[in-house]
Amino acid sequence: MRRGIAATALVASLALAATACGGGDDSGSDSSGPVTLTWWDTSNATNEAPTYQALVKEFEAANKDIKVKYVNVPFDQAQNKFDTAAGSKGAPDILRSEVGWTPAFAKKGFFLPLDGTEALADQAKFQPSLIEQAKYEDKVYGVPFTTDTLAFVYNKDLFKKAGVEAPKTWDDLKKAAATIKAKTGVDGYWGSTQAYYAQTFLYGEGTDTVDADAKKITVNGAEAKKGYGTWLSLFDGKGLHKADTTADAYAHIQEAFVNGKVASIMQGPWEITNFYKGSAFKDKANLGIATVPAGSAGKAGAPTGGHNLSVYAGSDEAHQKAALKFVNFMTSAKAQETIALKNNTLPTRDDAYTAEVKADPGIAGYQGVLAAAQPRPALPEYSSLWGPLDAELLKIAGGKVSLDKGLSTAETSIAKLVPDFTK
Numbered sequence: 001m002r003r004g005i006a007a008t009a010l011v012a013s014l015a016l017a018a019t020a021c022g023g024g025d026d027s028g029s030d031s032s033g034p035v036t037l038t039w040w041d042t043s044n045a046t047n048e049a050p051t052y053q054a055l056v057k058e059f060e061a062a063n064k065d066i067k068v069k070y071v072n073v074p075f076d077q078a079q080n081k082f083d084t085a086a087g088s089k090g091a092p093d094i095l096r097s098e099v100g101w102t103p104a105f106a107k108k109g110f111f112l113p114l115d116g117t118e119a120l121a122d123q124a125k126f127q128p129s130l131i132e133q134a135k136y137e138d139k140v141y142g143v144p145f146t147t148d149t150l151a152f153v154y155n156k157d158l159f160k161k162a163g164v165e166a167p168k169t170w171d172d173l174k175k176a177a178a179t180i181k182a183k184t185g186v187d188g189y190w191g192s193t194q195a196y197y198a199q200t201f202l203y204g205e206g207t208d209t210v211d212a213d214a215k216k217i218t219v220n221g222a223e224a225k226k227g228y229g230t231w232l233s234l235f236d237g238k239g240l241h242k243a244d245t246t247a248d249a250y251a252h253i254q255e256a257f258v259n260g261k262v263a264s265i266m267q268g269p270w271e272i273t274n275f276y277k278g279s280a281f282k283d284k285a286n287l288g289i290a291t292v293p294a295g296s297a298g299k300a301g302a303p304t305g306g307h308n309l310s311v312y313a314g315s316d317e318a319h320q321k322a323a324l325k326f327v328n329f330m331t332s333a334k335a336q337e338t339i340a341l342k343n344n345t346l347p348t349r350d351d352a353y354t355a356e357v358k359a360d361p362g363i364a365g366y367q368g369v370l371a372a373a374q375p376r377p378a379l380p381e382y383s384s385l386w387g388p389l390d391a392e393l394l395k396i397a398g399g400k401v402s403l404d405k406g407l408s409t410a411e412t413s414i415a416k417l418v419p420d421f422t423k
Contacts, residue, residue, distance in 0.1 A: 100383025142308025204295020289365025
C-alpha cells in the first residue's frame, strides 16, 4: 500500500491506514504496549529544542500510553528528507512543517486533513489568517505552532541621538539614515538581498511574486519593478550600507545590529533571543519594533511565516490518534505560553498572549506588527518561487546584472515552477 495516502476524511484515512506500518517507528505496534510516535522538529537545536523536549516529557507524564521519539532535523534538510521518507518506511508521525511546505505536502497526499479532529478542537482560538495559511483545497492540514513576520527593528538610543523617529515610508528611512550617519557616525540601515526580505517591497506596491487567483506571474510587472527598485536604492546613499553579497551576509547584518554598528534592519522574531545577547540591547527596552515602512502605494506589510504541526497520512490508526492528541497538547494555550516565554517566539493563538508573555518587549512589539502581515497564497509551489529570486537579487544587488535583466531571468525560472501560469 502506498504510504502517502490521500485522505479525504479522518475516518476514511484511519480505515485505509490500518493496514500500513506506523509512521517512522515500528514501536507501539503491540496493542498491549504504549504507542511510540516519532516527531521531527525543525527548530533551532540550541535555542528552541530544549523547550520542546521538556514539553514532550510533560505530555508523556500525562499520557502513559503514548511515548514520543523526539528527533531534531536541521531545517534546511527537513523538507527533502520528509519528501523522501513519506513515500517509504521511515516518515515521522508528526512534522513541524514550515507554512510553505504544508500545502505542498498536502497536495501530494502526505498529510492528514485535520478538520473536525482533536488536533483542531480549539480552531476558533487561532488567528484566522494562520488557519487559512494551513489549508489546501479548503481543508486544514496543519495546526499553527509558531508564527512570525518581518518588522523594522531599530536601536532606540541611536534614533534618539539623531533626533529621528521610526520611518513610515521608505523615503522617510532614507532621510533618517542620512541624519543618523551625520549625527552618530553609524549607518542608519542595512538591507538584505534575500527574496524573503525583499518581498515586503512588493507588498508596498500592492503586488506579489505571482497572482495565484489569476494564475499570472507578476514578478516582472511594473509594480514589482517599482518595489524592487526601491529595495535596490536602499543599498546606496548616505547612511545606507552597501549590499553584502557574501555567503555570510545574514550573520554580518545581525552582528552589526545587535552590537550597535548599524541603527536598523528588517528582521523576524526568531532573532529576539539573539538581539538581547548583543551589547546594544542589554537593556531590552532599547529594542524598537515597528511595522515595515510603506511603499508608494501607501501599503505596508511583510510576509507571514512560521510553522504548523502536521500529521502523516501514512501512519496507522493508533499512531494517528495519538498524534492528534499530541498536536492538540503542543498547540494548547498553556504550551504556547510556555514556548513563548522560553523561546521568545510568537504564539499562534490569542489566549496565549498572557500578561507575562507580553511583558517581553520583543514579543509585544512583534505582536503589534502582525496585523500588517500578509499570509501567503494557498499555492503549493509558492515557497519555491523565492529560489530563483534569491539567485537573481544577489546578482542585481552586486551589480552583476541589471534589475530588468535579473527580473526577466527570474520570471523565466518561475514559469517552469508554475507552468500553468501566464506572464
